[in-house]
Amino acid sequence: MFEVLFAHIEGKIHLTDQEKERIKPLFISRKLRRRQYLLQAEEICTHLTFVTKGLLRSYNVDDKGNEHINQFAWEGWWISDFYSFLTQEKAIFNIDAIEETEVLMISLQNYEELTVQVPAMDRYFRILYQNSLVTKDRRLMSSTTHTAEEKYLQFAKRYAQILQRIPQHLIASYLGLAPETISRIRRKWVSKEAI
Amino acid sequence: MFEVLFAHIEGKIHLTDQEKERIKPLFISRKLRRRQYLLQAEEICTHLTFVTKGLLRSYNVDDKGNEHINQFAWEGWWISDFYSFLTQEKAIFNIDAIEETEVLMISLQNYEELTVQVPAMDRYFRILYQNSLVTKDRRLMSSTTHTAEEKYLQFAKRYAQILQRIPQHLIASYLGLAPETISRIRRKWVSKEAI
DNA sequence: GCCGTCTCTTGATTTCAGACAAGAAAAAAC
DNA sequence: GTTTTTTCTTGTCTGAAATCAAGAGACGGC
Numbered sequence: 001m002f003e004v005l006f007a008h009i010e011g012k013i014h015l016t017d018q019e020k021e022r023i024k025p026l027f028i029s030r031k032l033r034r035r036q037y038l039l040q041a042e043e044i045c046t047h048l049t050f051v052t053k054g055l056l057r058s059y060n061v062d063d064k065g066n067e068h069i070n071q072f073a074w075e076g077w078w079i080s081d082f083y084s085f086l087t088q089e090k091a092i093f094n095i096d097a098i099e100e101t102e103v104l105m106i107s108l109q110n111y112e113e114l115t116v117q118v119p120a121m122d123r124y125f126r127i128l129y130q131n132s133l134v135t136k137d138r139r140l141m142s143s144t145t146h147t148a149e150e151k152y153l154q155f156a157k158r159y160a161q162i163l164q165r166i167p168q169h170l171i172a173s174y175l176g177l178a179p180e181t182i183s184r185i186r187r188k189w190v191s192k193e194a195i
Numbered sequence: 196m197f198e199v200l201f202a203h204i205e206g207k208i209h210l211t212d213q214e215k216e217r218i219k220p221l222f223i224s225r226k227l228r229r230r231q232y233l234l235q236a237e238e239i240c241t242h243l244t245f246v247t248k249g250l251l252r253s254y255n256v257d258d259k260g261n262e263h264i265n266q267f268a269w270e271g272w273w274i275s276d277f278y279s280f281l282t283q284e285k286a287i288f289n290i291d292a293i294e295e296t297e298v299l300m301i302s303l304q305n306y307e308e309l310t311v312q313v314p315a316m317d318r319y320f321r322i323l324y325q326n327s328l329v330t331k332d333r334r335l336m337s338s339t340t341h342t343a344e345e346k347y348l349q350f351a352k353r354y355a356q357i358l359q360r361i362p363q364h365l366i367a368s369y370l371g372l373a374p375e376t377i378s379r380i381r382r383k384w385v386s387k388e389a390i
Numbered sequence: 391g392c393c394g395t396c397t398c399t400t401g402a403t404t405t406c407a408g409a410c411a412a413g414a415a416a417a418a419a420c
Numbered sequence: 421g422t423t424t425t426t427t428c429t430t431g432t433c434t435g436a437a438a439t440c441a442a443g444a445g446a447c448g449g450c
């Protein structure tokens with residue numbers, strides 16, 4: 001479990017063995033079955049979650065009952081309702097498992113403790129969030145600038161290896177498209193590639 | 196100039212006078228006229244910019260020549276092409292001044308130096324980026340979940356005091372709407388409020 | 391191995407907001 | 421204070437993608 005987390009952290013900063021031992025007890029581990037909730041809207045998001053195995057999604061449900069996927073998280077990704085976690089107010093996102101999943105979780109208190117005990121973790125999260133911001137900026141730009149087709153093709157290209165693991169209607173939901181639209185885009189490209 | 200920056204930093208962490216003196220020389224200050232560019236697409240984004248007075252926007256231009264505003268930044272906000280800044284590759288965003296503006300700017304080298312000289316700045320940026328992520332998540336959710344009307348009303352409510360400072364067609368561009376759509380939404384509400 | 395649920399496809403129809411056009415009002419420049 | 425530019429409004433038409441509908445295929449659970 002922790003190998004995946006430490007590998008991720010050490011991709012950004014250096015950790016001593018001593019620091020690793022200080023980090024471990026601040027996390028709890030958990031397994032999730034397919035379709036199992038990690039968080040439901042209206043609850044408080046008590047933990048920040050790091051995926052060591054499997055695949056999760058976060059999504060919100062609008063007034064009409066439609067689901068809108070906000071994020072996928074597989075091995076090496078963090079996920080949470082960040083607003084709810086930081087403020088300890090009610091969550092607006094649901095998080096559940098698309099596959100059997102294993103996670104490491106840290107509470108708000110331990111998250112604060114973590115950066116006190118291991119100050120370099122402030123830097124780790126600073127760098128992690130920096131990169132997330134770049135990704136979100138790009139995604140936001142894509143959502144207003146690109147057509148349905150461009151959005152799907154960009155996603156398919158960027159996340160090629162994860163593509164088979166996620167049902168198409170969930171990708172549609174992530175991109176803000178109807179599942180039928182994705183189906184039509186794919187048909188078009190299958191026939192093009194056959195030429 | 197620096198009062199605005201230090202006030203912002205001290206909203207998140209504590210700074211000693213000594214630390215402030217170490218921070219100052221890492222920044223340069225600059226004034227911008229209305230419509231003046233701070234960054235153009237295809238250039239390298241060399242500095243992270245903090246606005247002490249005035250109003251900036253970042254935007255990208257699509258294949259058809261349409262502008263899409265990515266962010267507004269007024270007093271107390273940071274702005275940049277973050278991807279370009281971090282990687283020193285070509286920028287995709289333009290940044291220019293909507294009003295006469297005064298800024299403080301820090302180069303990538305000094306940004307790295309800053310967190311070495313004043314480690315608490317890792318924490319400041321970690322918290323700053325944390326909050327930005329929450330905002331971007333909400334905005335992303337709004338862009339797929341809400342109708343044109345909901346998007347505008349939410350923006351108008353949230354940024355009520357800044358609303359008069361930004362021309363409507365720029366708000367439209369920020370929200371991914373046509374200016375005419377905003378005009379129609381406002382007409383509807385003006386007549387409703389008159390009842 | 392069979393049943394039920396989940397996932398994907400295809401066609402027909404509708405709709406929301408975008409594009410285009412043109413003029414009015416307001417602000418900035420000179 | 422007049423001209424020029426910018427900003428906002430209103431009307432009409434169009435289009436990309438959503439919605440509605442229905443069936444086929446794949447997968448998972450028992």
